[in-house]
Amino acid sequence: MNLSRQSEPLYRELAAVLRDELRQLRPGDYLPGELQLAARFSVNRHTLRRAVDELVLEGRLLRQQGKGTRVLAAPLIYPVAAGSAYSESLSALGVRVEAQLLERRRRPASQEERQQLKLAEGDDVIELDTLRLLDGQPVSLIRHRFCVTQAARLNDYRGGSLRQYLAGQGLPLTRSHSLIGARLPSRDEAGRLLMPRHAPLLTVLTLSRDPAGRPVELSLSLSRADRFQYQVAP
Amino acid sequence: MNLSRQSEPLYRELAAVLRDELRQLRPGDYLPGELQLAARFSVNRHTLRRAVDELVLEGRLLRQQGKGTRVLAAPLIYPVAAGSAYSESLSALGVRVEAQLLERRRRPASQEERQQLKLAEGDDVIELDTLRLLDGQPVSLIRHRFCVTQAARLNDYRGGSLRQYLAGQGLPLTRSHSLIGARLPSRDEAGRLLMPRHAPLLTVLTLSRDPAGRPVELSLSLSRADRFQYQVAP
DNA sequence: CAATATTTGTGCGTATGTATA
DNA sequence: TTATACATACGCACAAATATT
Numbered sequence: 378m379n380l381s382r383q384s385e386p387l388y389r390e391l392a393a394v395l396r397d398e399l400r401q402l403r404p405g406d407y408l409p410g411e412l413q414l415a416a417r418f419s420v421n422r423h424t425l426r427r428a429v430d431e432l433v434l435e436g437r438l439l440r441q442q443g444k445g446t447r448v449l450a451a452p453l454i455y456p457v458a459a460g461s462a463y464s465e466s467l468s469a470l471g472v473r474v475e476a477q478l479l480e481r482r483r484r485p486a487s488q489e490e491r492q493q494l495k496l497a498e499g500d501d502v503i504e505l506d507t508l509r510l511l512d513g514q515p516v517s518l519i520r521h522r523f524c525v526t527q528a529a530r531l532n533d534y535r536g537g538s539l540r541q542y543l544a545g546q547g548l549p550l551t552r553s554h555s556l557i558g559a560r561l562p563s564r565d566e567a568g569r570l571l572m573p574r575h576a577p578l579l580t581v582l583t584l585s586r587d588p589a590g591r592p593v594e595l596s597l598s599l600s601r602a603d604r605f606q607y608q609v610a611p
Numbered sequence: 612m613n614l615s616r617q618s619e620p621l622y623r624e625l626a627a628v629l630r631d632e633l634r635q636l637r638p639g640d641y642l643p644g645e646l647q648l649a650a651r652f653s654v655n656r657h658t659l660r661r662a663v664d665e666l667v668l669e670g671r672l673l674r675q676q677g678k679g680t681r682v683l684a685a686p687l688i689y690p691v692a693a694g695s696a697y698s699e700s701l702s703a704l705g706v707r708v709e710a711q712l713l714e715r716r717r718r719p720a721s722q723e724e725r726q727q728l729k730l731a732e733g734d735d736v737i738e739l740d741t742l743r744l745l746d747g748q749p750v751s752l753i754r755h756r757f758c759v760t761q762a763a764r765l766n767d768y769r770g771g772s773l774r775q776y777l778a779g780q781g782l783p784l785t786r787s788h789s790l791i792g793a794r795l796p797s798r799d800e801a802g803r804l805l806m807p808r809h810a811p812l813l814t815v816l817t818l819s820r821d822p823a824g825r826p827v828e829l830s831l832s833l834s835r836a837d838r839f840q841y842q843v844a845p
Numbered sequence: 846c847a848a849t850a851t852t853t854g855t856g857c858g859t860a861t862g863t864a865t866a
Numbered sequence: 867t868t869a870t871a872c873a874t875a876c877g878c879a880c881a882a883a884t885a886t887t
Contacts, residue, residue: 386855410871421857426872434809435795442872443865555843559793559811559836561668575668577793577811577836602793602811609789609843620874644852655876660853676853677884 391418391428399437404450408438411446436576436603449573450514475510478536479569483525493584494524494592501525507539508569509600515570517600524593550585550594557581557607562599570601577602625652625662633671638684642672645680670810670837684748709744712770713803717759727818728758728826735759741773742803743834749804751834758827784819784828791815791841796833804835811836 385393408414408429415425429446432438439447482504486496494502502522509517521539523531530546540550558580567574579602585594600607642648642663649659663680666672673681716738720730728736736756743751755773757765764780774784792814801808813836819828834841 388855412871423858424856427855440872441865442863443870445865445871556840557791557813557843558840559813561809561811575795575809577795579791579793606790606792609791622874646852657877658875661874674853675884676882677851679852679884 387420388424388427389431391420391425392431395428395432399448402448404448406448407445408448433573434575436573439573476536476538477508478534479506479508481505490522490595493595496524503528503531505531511604516604517598518566518569519596519598522595527593548587550587553584553586553592555581555583559602566599572601579605579607581607621654622658622661623665625654625659626665629662629666633682636682638682640682641679642682667807668809670807710770710772711742712768713740713742715739724756724829727829730758737762737765739765750838751832752800752803753830753832756829761827782821784821787818787820787826789815789817793836800833806835813839813841815841
């Protein structure tokens with residue numbers, strides 16, 4: 378096979394060929410070994426690895442030392458309306474929504490938390506970490522922080538829609554404002570979301586208020602940008 | 612120098628050392644050459660390059676073939692209110708805002724454009740590409756698409772705030788809804804924004820309407836996520 | 846202007862370490 | 867234990883972009 382195109386380096390030519398061939402494979406399939414592929418294309422293993430690097434960066438492949446290199450599921454975007462609850466708008470689309478409670482902590486509030494939630498120095502916050510799954514695939518990692526005055530209401534929460542649960546407890550929340558950004562995941566976050574470290578996260582920091590307008594919850598959601606977009610509607 | 616490694620690979624130890632030393636340098640400074648650095652740490656040039664790769668991935672360094680490797684400016688976040696015009700909210704913060712018109716095209720509308728802008732089959736759109744600079748640094752790449760009926764109004768636009776210009780032409784626009792996501796830049800986009808290919812972009816697709824409520828403009832903005840966050844306020 | 850040096854980019858070869866089956 | 871997979875690290879050579887003489 379002749380990979381002579383001018384101007385493009387060999388490893389990117391290779392990446393293009395592999396990118397194309399990936400479409401013949403199903404998610405979860407393993408790529409042939411690096412030595413085998415390098416031999417097939419008659420290139421050095423380093424060069425083959427560089428080509429594979431490109432596809433890993435693009436989020437198409439997942440490398441696992443000792444096991445092999447797997448094809449990842451094709452990205453799917455689930456638009457989400459900002460105004461409504463997370464779960465409702467999605468289940469309306471026929472998507473299976475799950476939420477797992479990962480951890481529950483109580484600790485002193487940071488300065489930013491005190492400012493946003495109008496807390497006094499020395500106050501504690503309750504922190505809940507949850508993982509959101511859409512159709513069984515992890516999509517968002519959410520860190521909720523509540524005033525400690527709401528602790529009693531949160532005691533029995535075990536999973537599922539947190540906003541629905543709170544509404545049932547007599548505490549309907551409305552979003553007050555959000556700050557949206559993007560960054561790369563930490564090693565830990567990438568692990569929990571089963572994503573490559575090189576694919577971006579969409580970050581949404583939201584302050585929510587109770588019906589009386591008091592700030593109650595500060596949440597930071599980290600979502601796989603290849604599975605998720607955030608919709609702002611009037 | 613002994614880079615004792617228990618668990619951490621050499622190139623990441625090196626990256627940590629370099630990351631630390633970068634704080635002594637000013638943005639725009641050049642790093643010593645690769646051969647020089649490799650010699651100083653007594654490692655192979657590949658290993659040194661791999662360490663530098665890490666910092667390039669993190670957006671701290673910019674490589675330029677034939678010139679050298681430069682230290683980039685520390686990330687700065689400019690929150691932007693969704694409701695107001697891009698320029699106003701920023702110049703209020705004392706930031707120098709510029710907009711360059713890169714390109715102007717007229718072409719047939721795509722299906723999505725016809726649907727969003729309520730156009731008929733065969734209608735054309737006017738497409739303007741602009742580059743936004745904050746304090747002289749490129750931050751956003753924006754693609755504006757207008758109904759061809761607005762063509763006359765756009766003829767004299769050469770740069771600066773597009774919304775302000777249009778308001779002056781008797782066409783004040785208001786945002787109707789936005790879809791926010793994140794992805795990695797293409798090679799071309801990264802080049803125009805002077806950013807590494809591995810740092811994420813925040814993408815905002817916005818539909819704007821004229822005072823009568825008619826959809827007039829569809830814009831897609833691509834912003835460096837390390838310089839930009841999007842704020843949604845009520 | 847041309848020639849040359851410097852700097853990063855690409856590619857090959859080899860060896861060894863580490864995780865997994 | 868052994869075999870196989872990916873991970874790290876060394877070496878050398880040349881190409882391409884840029885700067886300098």
